[in-house]
Amino acid sequence: MKKLILLIFALISFSTYGQNIPKLILTKQGIEPIIVQVDSINSATLYKRAMNWVQASYKNPKEVLKANIENEKIRLDGYQEKSFYRIFDIRKVEYDVSYTLEIDFKDGKYKFSFTPNQIWIDGGKVMFTLANFFDDKDINGNSYEGCKPSFEKSINDLSLNFYSYLIGKKSANDW
Numbered sequence: 001m002k003k004l005i006l007l008i009f010a011l012i013s014f015s016t017y018g019q020n021i022p023k024l025i026l027t028k029q030g031i032e033p034i035i036v037q038v039d040s041i042n043s044a045t046l047y048k049r050a051m052n053w054v055q056a057s058y059k060n061p062k063e064v065l066k067a068n069i070e071n072e073k074i075r076l077d078g079y080q081e082k083s084f085y086r087i088f089d090i091r092k093v094e095y096d097v098s099y100t101l102e103i104d105f106k107d108g109k110y111k112f113s114f115t116p117n118q119i120w121i122d123g124g125k126v127m128f129t130l131a132n133f134f135d136d137k138d139i140n141g142n143s144y145e146g147c148k149p150s151f152e153k154s155i156n157d158l159s160l161n162f163y164s165y166l167i168g169k170k171s172a173n174d175w
Contacts, residue, residue: 020037021034021036021159021160021163022034022035022036023152023156024112024114024152024155024156024159025152026130026133026148026151026152026155028131028134030115030116030130031113031114031115031116031155033102033111033112033113033114034111034112034159035109035110035111035112036109036110036111036112036159036163037108037109038108038109038110038163038166038167039108040108041107041108041166041167042107042108043071043072043105043106043107044071046105046110046166047070047071047072047074047105049165049166050074050103050105050110050162050166051068051074052165053162053165053166054074054076056165057161057165058076058078064076064077064078066100067102071105072104072105073102073103073104073105074102074103075100075101075102075103076100076101077098077099077100077101077117078098078099078100078101079096079097079098079099080096080097080098080099080154080158081094081096082094082095082096082154083095083096083097083150083151083154083155084097084146084147084148084150084151084154085146085147085150086142086143086144086145086146086147087143087145087146088142093121094121095119095120095121095126096119096120096121097116097117097118097119097120097151098116098117098118098120099114099115099116099117100114100115100117101113101114101115101158102115103162110166112159112162114155114158114159116130130151132144133147133148133151134148
């Protein structure tokens with residue numbers, strides 16, 4: 001019985017990890033920034049950990065970093081492969097997205113702003129925007145179904161990865 005109770009407690013703890021982070025949500029107007037509470041971590045520590053996260057997460061960190069105001073803000077331009085998908089007939093087509101990520105720091109919290117810039121497929125720009133995800137179909141009659149939830153999942157995975165790094169949680173591939 002004690003083992004069962006411990007197992008249930010562990011599962012509840014694991015499932016609630018990261019749930020205190022607000023979710024990024026795509027609207028027709030774009031993606032609203034989120035403010036994440038990280039009590040007892042001052043802005044200087046948040047900034048330093050964020051800069052370490054950039055170094056660890058991006059192939060060419062010096063190239064992606066576009067603004068760097070010590071202890072206040074960083075801005076970077078990134079590229080996310082397989083950011084979302086669409087289903088054409090029975091085929092899953094994956095799209096990449098270039099984006100700007102701006103992170104502002106204050107004692108005990110940070111603001112995470114994700115702005116998508118361009119959608120790509122196979123190295124070429126596409127002719128629709130994220131606002132089209134709210135349309136029923138494209139000009140060829142293909143559905144946008146699956147795009148919005150898969151995109152929101154990928155940007156929230158990025159947000160959770162950042163949060164986990166800030167608070168010192170190791171990802172599954174750390175050793």
